[in-house]
Amino acid sequence: MSDPILTLSGISKSFPGVRALNDxxxxxxxxxxxxxxxxxxxxxxxxxxxxTGIYQPDAGEIRxxxxxxxxxxxxxxxxxxxxxxxxxxxxxxxxxxxxxxxxGHAPRNRFGMIDWRKMRWEAGATLQSMAAGIDPxxxxxxxxxxxxxxxxxxxxxxxxARIVIMDEPTAALSQKEIEELYVLIELLKxxxxxxLFISHKFDEIYRIADRFTVxxxxxxxxxxxxxxxxxxxxxxxxxxxxxxxxxxxxxxxxGEVVLEAKGLxxxxxxxxxxxxxxxxxxxxFYGLVGAGRSEVMQAVFGMTQPSxxxxxxxxxxxxxxxxxxxxxxxxxxxxxxxxxQGVITGEPIFKNVSLPSLRKTSKSGFLRLAEEYALARxxxxxxxxxxxSLSQDVSTLSGGNQxxxxxxxxxxxxxxxIILDEPTKGIDIGSKAAVHQFxxxxxxxxxxxxxxxxxLPEVLGMSDRIVVMRxxxxxxxxxxxxxxxxxxxxxxAGIIEEQAA
Amino acid sequence: MTQSTASHRxxxxxxxxxxxxxxLSWESxxxxxxxxxFILNSMASPYxxxxxxxxxxxxxxxxxxxxxxxxxxxIISGEIDLSVAAIIALASTLMxxxxxxxxxxxxxxxxxxxxxxxxxxxxxxxxxxLKLPSIVVTIGTMSLFRGISFIILGDQxxxxxxxxxxWFGQGYVxxxxxxxxxxxxxxxxxxxxxxxxxxxxxxVYAIGSNETAALFSGVRVARTKFILFCLTGAMSGxxxxxxxxxxxxxxxxxxxxxxxxxxxxVVLGGVSILGGAGSxxxxxxxxxxxxxxxxxxxxxxxxxxxxxxxIGALLIVVIALPILWSMWRQRA
Numbered sequence: 160m161s162d163p164i165l166t167l168s169g170i171s172k173s174f175p176g177v178r179a180l181n182d183x184x185x186x187x188x189x190x191x192x193x194x195x196x197x198x199x200x201x202x203x204x205x206x207x208x209x210x211t212g213i214y215q216p217d218a219g220e221i222r223x224x225x226x227x228x229x230x231x232x233x234x235x236x237x238x239x240x241x242x243x244x245x246x247x248x249x250x251x252x253x254x255x256x257x258x259x260x261x262x263g264h265a266p267r268n269r270f271g272m273i274d275w276r277k278m279r280w281e282a283g284a285t286l287q288s289m290a291a292g293i294d295p296x297x298x299x300x301x302x303x304x305x306x307x308x309x310x311x312x313x314x315x316x317x318x319x320a321r322i323v324i325m326d327e328p329t330a331a332l333s334q335k336e337i338e339e340l341y342v343l344i345e346l347l348k349x350x351x352x353x354x355l356f357i358s359h360k361f362d363e364i365y366r367i368a369d370r371f372t373v374x375x376x377x378x379x380x381x382x383x384x385x386x387x388x389x390x391x392x393x394x395x396x397x398x399x400x401x402x403x404x405x406x407x408x409x410x411x412x413x414g415e416v417v418l419e420a421k422g423l424x425x426x427x428x429x430x431x432x433x434x435x436x437x438x439x440x441x442x443x444f445y446g447l448v449g450a451g452r453s454e455v456m457q458a459v460f461g462m463t464q465p466s467x468x469x470x471x472x473x474x475x476x477x478x479x480x481x482x483x484x485x486x487x488x489x490x491x492x493x494x495x496x497x498x499x500q501g502v503i504t505g506e507p508i509f510k511n512v513s514l515p516s517l518r519k520t521s522k523s524g525f526l527r528l529a530e531e532y533a534l535a536r537x538x539x540x541x542x543x544x545x546x547x548s549l550s551q552d553v554s555t556l557s558g559g560n561q562x563x564x565x566x567x568x569x570x571x572x573x574x575x576x577i578i579l580d581e582p583t584k585g586i587d588i589g590s591k592a593a594v595h596q597f598x599x600x601x602x603x604x605x606x607x608x609x610x611x612x613x614x615l616p617e618v619l620g621m622s623d624r625i626v627v628m629r630x631x632x633x634x635x636x637x638x639x640x641x642x643x644x645x646x647x648x649x650x651x652a653g654i655i656e657e658q659a660a
Numbered sequence: 661m662t663q664s665t666a667s668h669r670x671x672x673x674x675x676x677x678x679x680x681x682x683x684l685s686w687e688s689x690x691x692x693x694x695x696x697x698f699i700l701n702s703m704a705s706p707y708x709x710x711x712x713x714x715x716x717x718x719x720x721x722x723x724x725x726x727x728x729x730x731x732x733x734x735i736i737s738g739e740i741d742l743s744v745a746a747i748i749a750l751a752s753t754l755m756x757x758x759x760x761x762x763x764x765x766x767x768x769x770x771x772x773x774x775x776x777x778x779x780x781x782x783x784x785x786x787x788x789x790l791k792l793p794s795i796v797v798t799i800g801t802m803s804l805f806r807g808i809s810f811i812i813l814g815d816q817x818x819x820x821x822x823x824x825x826x827w828f829g830q831g832y833v834x835x836x837x838x839x840x841x842x843x844x845x846x847x848x849x850x851x852x853x854x855x856x857x858x859x860x861x862x863x864v865y866a867i868g869s870n871e872t873a874a875l876f877s878g879v880r881v882a883r884t885k886f887i888l889f890c891l892t893g894a895m896s897g898x899x900x901x902x903x904x905x906x907x908x909x910x911x912x913x914x915x916x917x918x919x920x921x922x923x924x925x926v927v928l929g930g931v932s933i934l935g936g937a938g939s940x941x942x943x944x945x946x947x948x949x950x951x952x953x954x955x956x957x958x959x960x961x962x963x964x965x966x967x968x969x970x971i972g973a974l975l976i977v978v979i980a981l982p983i984l985w986s987m988w989r990q991r992a
Contacts, residue, residue: 462876486878500876505869505936509673514866515878517859524858532673539671550674568877 162225164189164353165210165241165322170219172205174557179205180216183379185372187322187353192344194364194385195357196397197374203357206374207324210355211243212236223321237263240321244311244328252300257282259299260314285313289343305336312343316350323347324355329363341367361390373397406620407599413623414438417607418490418576420459423468428454429631432468436576436607441598443622443639444611446651451631452611453495456578459609460492461485472575486515489575493565493582495611497558501565504554508546509535511553511564516571538567543593559590566597577601578609583617595621615644627651686930690945697949701956708959715836717955719906721925722840723899724918725947728925729851730895732943734888735926736855738868738935741783741889742798744896745918746805751775751900753809756818756910765825772904773897779805780893784886802919809912818910829906840902844947847895852940864888868935917968924975925950933979 163186172180180202187193197203208214210221212230221228223239230236250259258265260282268274282295291309299307308328315323325344329337344367347354356368364371365385373381373396381396419435429451436442444452458465461479470477472488479485482492494500503511512535513520520530535549542563546556553564562582569577579598583591598621602608612618618625619642627634627650634650682688702709727744734741751772755763758771779801786797831839855861866874867881875881904910929946931938950971957967 481878481880482876483878483880491878492876494876499870500872503866503870503873503877506866510862510866514862514874517862521859524860525853526857526859526862536671544671546671548672548675550676572878 161189163187164224166222166225167206167210168220168222170206170209170216170221172209172214172216179377180209181377182219183374183377185355185379186382187355188370189321189351189353190348191369192348192354192356192367193370193372194368195355195372195374196364196393201374201397202377203374204326205377207243207326207355207357210236210241210322210324212241237318237320240319241324242315242318242320242322243324243326244308244315245326250299250307250310250314253298255296255298256286256293256302256310257295259310260285260295260317262314264318281317282313285316289313289316289346305339308336308340309343312347315352316347320352322353322355324357326357328356329358329360337363361393365390406616407596409441409599409602409623411439411599411602411605413440414605417473418459418609419471420455421469421471423455423458423465423470425451425454425458425463425631426466429458429628432628432633434626434633434636436609438607439602439605440623441602441608441610441621443618443625444609444628445613445615445618445625445647446628447613450628450651452628453580454631455628456492456580456609456611459485460490460578462492486572486574489573490578491515491569491572491574491576492578493562493569493580495580495584497561497565502553502561505552507550508539508544508553508556508564509549512538512568512571515568519571534571535567538571539563541570542567542597557586557590559586559593562586562590562594566594570601574606576607576609578611580611581613582610583612583614615647618647619644687939687942687945690929690942690949694945694949694952697952697956701952701959704956705959708956711836715832715838715841717951718838718841718844720954720958721947721951722838722844723902723906724922724950725844725925725944726847726899726902727892727895727918727922728929728943728947729847729940730888730892731922732926732929732931732938732940733851733855733861733864734892735923735931735933736868736935736938737864737885737888738871739787739794739885739888740798740923741780741794741892742919742923743779743783743802743805744892744899744922745915746802747776747779747893747896748900748903748915748918749809749912750779750805751897752904752910752914753812753818753912755900755904757812759818759821765822768821768825769828769901772901773894776893776895776897776900777890778893779896780890781886783893784889787889788882788886806912813910813912819908821905821908826905826908829902829904829908840906843898843902848940848944855940860884860887865936868932868937870936920975921950921971924971924978927975928978932982 165187167183167185170180170183183202183206185195185206195203195206205214209216210230212233212235215231221230228239230239251262254262257279261278266274266277266281279295286293286295286309289309289312291306291313293302293306293309299310302310328340344354356364358364368385371383371385371388371393372379373393375397381393414437416435417438421433423432424430432455434442446452454463457463459470461481461484464480472490477488479488479490485492498504503514509531513531516534517526520527520534532549539546539549544563544567545560553561556564582594582598586594598608598610610618610621619639622639624636625639625642625647626636627647629651637646707713731741731744754775755768755772758768763771783794783798783801786792786801787794828839833839833842855864863874863879863884866877866879867884871881903915907914925946926938926943927933928949929938929943931943953970954967957970
């Protein structure tokens with residue numbers, strides 16, 4: 160067995176409030192594919208960014224071929240022979256395929272100008288060797304996503320990269336295109352490249368990878384050879400002791416229907432959406448990204464106007480024309496895009512919390528700071544917000560604590576229905592548990608919760624009933640009673656079509 | 661695993677020393693600058709340190725500063741109004757027109773202020789109703805409003821305003837204290853309270869800091885911005901009354917270039933041109949500084965064109981300084 164070409168050891172990286180990587184190590188071997196496995200937020204993308212010179216590690220060392228190196232910039236990483244192929248390719252639509260392949264290292268003629276003929280010829284030769292069937296002269300924007308990946312691979316070959324990182328390269332590809340990608344990976348392996356392959360899909364990993372490294376919560380928890388390890392062993396490493404992740408027990412009494420949607424439609428995003436949520440109930444919305452769940456919720460919240468259908472809140476028809484209308488009616492929305500739509504960055508915590516409740520804390524339109532502080536303190540302390548003071552700028556808080564500020568803001572308005580859109584996406588595990596705990600407290604107090612989530616354990620662990628959406632429509636509404644994750648995945652993915660393809 | 665603790669940690673209201681943050685504020689710097697220019701002026705000209713001189717000085721800025729008060733709120737909310745000087749021209753022209761039909765002082769004032777509000781509402785509708793960018797809308801209405809006064813007036817001018825009307829631009833409330841100055845100070849207090857002490861002001865800051873998040877927090881963004889455009893129009897109408905009364909005549913070229921001076925006051929006063937930050941106290945201080953500078957240069961017989969160069973340079977320096985400061989701090 161040859162020595163690893165790339166060795167990371169003792170790498171740590173912290174962000175304000177979050178320890179993204181803690182003393183992790185990784186080895187990549189020439190001519191082998193190493194799979195990097197871990198749940199969302201395990202630290203995979205942070206590691207990739209550390210390897211490509213985008214982040215600087217707080218501690219640890221990086222060696223290539225035994226040589227200690229540092230990667231202060233993205234350029235230095237590519238000079239060291241490390242290249243990354245991302246889920247969404249970072250290429251240039253308006254440039255030709257050949258230009259994309261040779262951007263930054265184009266062959267020069269004796270006048271120091273770009274040798275276009277040589278560049279086109281070499282690009283063509285590289286693409287030929289990959290059997291890609293791409294004309295190097297056409298503009299990149301004329302290619303589909305799969306072909307763009309091939310161009311990215313060609314670029315990796317052209318800069319003579321020794322280490323190729325593939326970050327969920329198959330996420331946007333069809334089955335046929337994935338097969339083509341496997342062929343290419345074999346090609347890269349034969350060429351002696353070391354490949355880091357990041358994927359959530361076990362069938363892919365077992366198909367293509369030789370080795371694996373498992374991350375959990377920013378730590379390396381296991382590594383080995385794929386052929387010696389079973390899938391369930393890897394799953395166990397991924398989830399650790401949290402296999403039956405501790406979700407709070409459901410004890411809330413379900414009461415009468417609070418909010419009902421009938422046949423909500425939108426010209427482009429969704430069609431004929433009907434659901435109802437009861438008092439003391441958590442209604443989960445599951446589906447793939449792009450199924451239209453957030454769009455439905457934003458219509459319920461008054462951000463967009465549905466073209467058809469109606470809403471009934473506590474027996475009374477409701478047609479919110481703005482978020483302000485929805486808030487007045489008692490419907491609040493915790494958005495997925497926390498930084499853009501949730502918190503007002505640059506403003507302190509207490510002003511964020513009091514913003515929708517100013518009518519309550521003020522007296523005839525004039526602010527009363529003492530009341531605002533009291534209101535903010537009541538709700539942020541209940542959520543166990545980690546901050547130094549209520550005047551701390553929210554942008555300095557970690558993602559999980561920002562989420563707590565957003566939730567505190569809405570609880571202070573004493574809502575009837577709270578909609579949570581991917582409430583624990585990208586937040587640390589401690590905050591996650593706090594948010595889950597809090598959701599169950601809310602329903603116990605008689606609130607209705609609608610939770611949009613793409614995380615299966617969360618949907619299954621928290622919801623009373625689950626609405627599965629696909630391509631803008633409700634596929635089915637299920638009682639969460641001994642539901643199998645596979646059932647949800649099948650419904651959300653439309654498994655019949657997948658078999659046909 | 662973190663365990664949720666039974667006893668929650670207590671969060672204090674604030675940790676920083678409020679006194680320290682006042683001392684290190686932009687406003688404190690402006691006070692120092694104002695004192696410095698005051699001393700320079702009194703050394704440069706023997707005519708400066710005189711109650712009537714100083715009173716004359718205030719006429720240099722009160723009308724523009726009235727507009728700057730409302731403009732500050734508009735810029736904090738992330739919008740801008742470049743048509744304010746053109747609103748003065750149109751309001752003044754319509755007052756002059758009404759004068760030809762025998763309108764008396766109360767009617768003239770109502771027409772001046774009413775025109776301002778109508779123009780502001782028009783800007784506000786284009787920006788919030790049709791969702792057009794305010795910089796484009798108000799460049800357009802800048803030409804539109806002044807164009808209307810050119811059509812009405814041509815190369816003529818309206819004259820012959822009654823003495824009771826002129827008092828608003830020339831009168832004194834007590835000794836050297838002019839009506840304009842009293843009005844400005846009164847409005848400064850009103851706008852300070854509106855911005856710093858009311859729900860409305862809090863929402864203005866929220867919109868300027870992150871408009872999308874404010875919208876998602878249930879703030880009625882369009883309504884708030886519409887009100888701000890109306891307020892800016894109203895203040896321009898009031899400025900039109902004062903200026904017309906002070907000059908005693910209306911020409912279509914009245915108040916040309918004032919939009920830039922009003923915006924300079926706002927930015928010099930520490931309001932972020934990107935929205936979300938700033939204070940009325942800073943704008944008031946900046947207005948006094950601009951008045952002191954132009955008056956001091958006037959006493960030294962510096963020609964008007966040099967003054968515009970000075971104001972232009974001041975605007976660039978004031979916008980560049982905070983950016984350079986943050987770059988320097990990042991490097992340190």
